[in-house]
Amino acid sequence: MKRAYLMEMTIFRDYIKQLMGVGFFVSIFVSAGMGSIVAAPAILTMMFFMMGCMSASAYDEQSNWGAFRLTMPVSRRDVVLGRYGVIVTLGFLGMAAGWAACLLILALGSAVELPFGLSDAIAFDEGMFLGAVFSTAFCMALGSLIASIETPIYFKFGQNKTTQWLPMITVLLFVGPMLIINGTGILDNGSMSFGNLASLLGFIETPAGVATCFAIFLAFTVVVLGISAAVSLKLYEGRELQRGIAALVVRPTRRCVENLSIRASNFLSGSAQAGWGRVIPIQRRRKGAVMKCLVVVNSKGGNTRLVANALVDALEKAGSEAVFVDDPAAVDRASVDAAEAVLAGFWTDKGDCAPEMATFLERLSGKRVFLFGTAGFGGSPEYFERILGNVRKHxxxxxxxxGGAMCQGKMGAGVRKRYEAMLAENPGDARIQAMIDNFDAALAHPTEEDVARITAAAQRALGA
Known part of the structure; x- marks a missing residue:
C-alpha cells in the first residue's frame, strides 16, 4: 500500500499545492465575508474530501494512468488502499488549510483594526470556536460519506460514466430521503419532543458535547471509508475481470472471422502450404520424434538473450532441436513452418513487449508458443503475470x-544516473529512492536461479 500511496501523492503533488493555496484564500474570503470563522474550515474539509475522489479518478482516465498503473509492481489491493489514503490525506489537508487561514485572520484581527468592524466580528469567542469545530467535524463526516459512495462507482465504471450519473446519485441518496422524511411527517409526529431536542442542542453547545460529536463523526468517517474501500476492492477486481472477458469476447470474434476467411481461401484454392498470414492446424509431435523448437529473442540489454542461450542448451541436452534467432524481424517463414514450438523471449517495454516482438507474435499461427522475458522491476509474481498477459494478447x-515465465533483469547505468538526477531535484522523494533501490537490486539478475526456473518452466510446458 505504501508504494501505491507514494506514487499517487507524487503524481498529485503539484495539484495538492495549488489546491492548498486556493483553499487557504477561499477560507480567508469566506471568513471575512461572513464575519465568522465557523464555516470556512468545514467547507474546505468537505470540498477536499470530494476533490480527492473526483480528481484522482479524472486523472486515471485522462492520462491513462489507471491502465498503465496495472503494469507496475503494485497489487489491486495496494491501488485501492493507496487511493483512499490520498482521499483522506486531502481531506485533512483541507481541514488544516481552513483552520490555518482562520487562525491567521483571528491573529490579524487582534493585532490591527480591520475595516467594516471585521475585527470585532471575528474576535475570538468560545461559542464561535466550538461552532467551527462542530461544523468541521460534521462536514468531515459528510465529505467522507460522499467520497465513500462515489469512489466505488468510479472504480467500477470509470470517471466518464460516473460523472454522468452523479446528479441522479445525489438525488437518490440525499435529496430523496429528505423528501420522504418531510412527506411522511416523521419530524412532526412527536417522535422527538421539543424538550429533548432542546436538551440535545444544549449539550452539543458545550465543550464536552462538541468533543463527543467530533469523536462520533470521526468514528463514522473511519467506518464508512473502511466499508467503501472493501466495496471498491471487490468492484475493481470485477472491473478488471470484466474488461479481460470483454477483450476475449471482442478480439477473438474479429480474428475468428479472419481465420475462417483464410481457411476458406486455402480450401477453395487447394493450397496446403502454410506460413505467414495463413492459419494451419496446431502441429503435434509424433511419439518418439525429435521436438523441433524455434527460439526467437528480442533483447535490449542482454538479459533475455542470456536466458535464451540457457534455454537452447537445455533443450538440446534434452534431445530436442533448437534454432536460435536473435532478431524477430530476421525470422524466415521456413524456420517458423519447420518448428513445432516457438519460444519467444522479450524485454519489457512499458508493461508489454517491444513492437518488433509484438509484430512477430501477431504473425504466428498454428503453433505452440511459450513466452519468457525480463523486466527491470522485480515486483512480484503478479506483476510478471500482468506483463505476460499483455504480451499474450498479441x-x-x-x-x-x-504459458510463460519471467525474471528481473539489470538495467543500464544511464538509468541510475537519470534516477539520481530526479532525486537531486526532489530530495527525500521516497518513490525515486525506491526506484534507485530497485535498480541496485536488479544488478544481480538474471541469477542462475532465475535462469534455472525459467528453463524448468519451459521444459515442463513443452513436455521436453
Missing part, C-alpha cells in the same frame, strides 16, 4: 499458449 486464436 497471439492469435489459432496459437496454443503454453
Amino acid at each position: 497471439l492469435s486464436d489459432s496459437v496454443e499458449y503454453l
Whole structure:
C-alpha cells in the first residue's frame, strides 16, 4: 500500500499545492465575508474530501494512468488502499488549510483594526470556536460519506460514466430521503419532543458535547471509508475481470472471422502450404520424434538473450532441436513452418513487449508458443503475470499458449544516473529512492536461479 500511496501523492503533488493555496484564500474570503470563522474550515474539509475522489479518478482516465498503473509492481489491493489514503490525506489537508487561514485572520484581527468592524466580528469567542469545530467535524463526516459512495462507482465504471450519473446519485441518496422524511411527517409526529431536542442542542453547545460529536463523526468517517474501500476492492477486481472477458469476447470474434476467411481461401484454392498470414492446424509431435523448437529473442540489454542461450542448451541436452534467432524481424517463414514450438523471449517495454516482438507474435499461427522475458522491476509474481498477459494478447486464436515465465533483469547505468538526477531535484522523494533501490537490486539478475526456473518452466510446458 505504501508504494501505491507514494506514487499517487507524487503524481498529485503539484495539484495538492495549488489546491492548498486556493483553499487557504477561499477560507480567508469566506471568513471575512461572513464575519465568522465557523464555516470556512468545514467547507474546505468537505470540498477536499470530494476533490480527492473526483480528481484522482479524472486523472486515471485522462492520462491513462489507471491502465498503465496495472503494469507496475503494485497489487489491486495496494491501488485501492493507496487511493483512499490520498482521499483522506486531502481531506485533512483541507481541514488544516481552513483552520490555518482562520487562525491567521483571528491573529490579524487582534493585532490591527480591520475595516467594516471585521475585527470585532471575528474576535475570538468560545461559542464561535466550538461552532467551527462542530461544523468541521460534521462536514468531515459528510465529505467522507460522499467520497465513500462515489469512489466505488468510479472504480467500477470509470470517471466518464460516473460523472454522468452523479446528479441522479445525489438525488437518490440525499435529496430523496429528505423528501420522504418531510412527506411522511416523521419530524412532526412527536417522535422527538421539543424538550429533548432542546436538551440535545444544549449539550452539543458545550465543550464536552462538541468533543463527543467530533469523536462520533470521526468514528463514522473511519467506518464508512473502511466499508467503501472493501466495496471498491471487490468492484475493481470485477472491473478488471470484466474488461479481460470483454477483450476475449471482442478480439477473438474479429480474428475468428479472419481465420475462417483464410481457411476458406486455402480450401477453395487447394493450397496446403502454410506460413505467414495463413492459419494451419496446431502441429503435434509424433511419439518418439525429435521436438523441433524455434527460439526467437528480442533483447535490449542482454538479459533475455542470456536466458535464451540457457534455454537452447537445455533443450538440446534434452534431445530436442533448437534454432536460435536473435532478431524477430530476421525470422524466415521456413524456420517458423519447420518448428513445432516457438519460444519467444522479450524485454519489457512499458508493461508489454517491444513492437518488433509484438509484430512477430501477431504473425504466428498454428503453433505452440511459450513466452519468457525480463523486466527491470522485480515486483512480484503478479506483476510478471500482468506483463505476460499483455504480451499474450498479441497471439492469435489459432496459437496454443503454453504459458510463460519471467525474471528481473539489470538495467543500464544511464538509468541510475537519470534516477539520481530526479532525486537531486526532489530530495527525500521516497518513490525515486525506491526506484534507485530497485535498480541496485536488479544488478544481480538474471541469477542462475532465475535462469534455472525459467528453463524448468519451459521444459515442463513443452513436455521436453
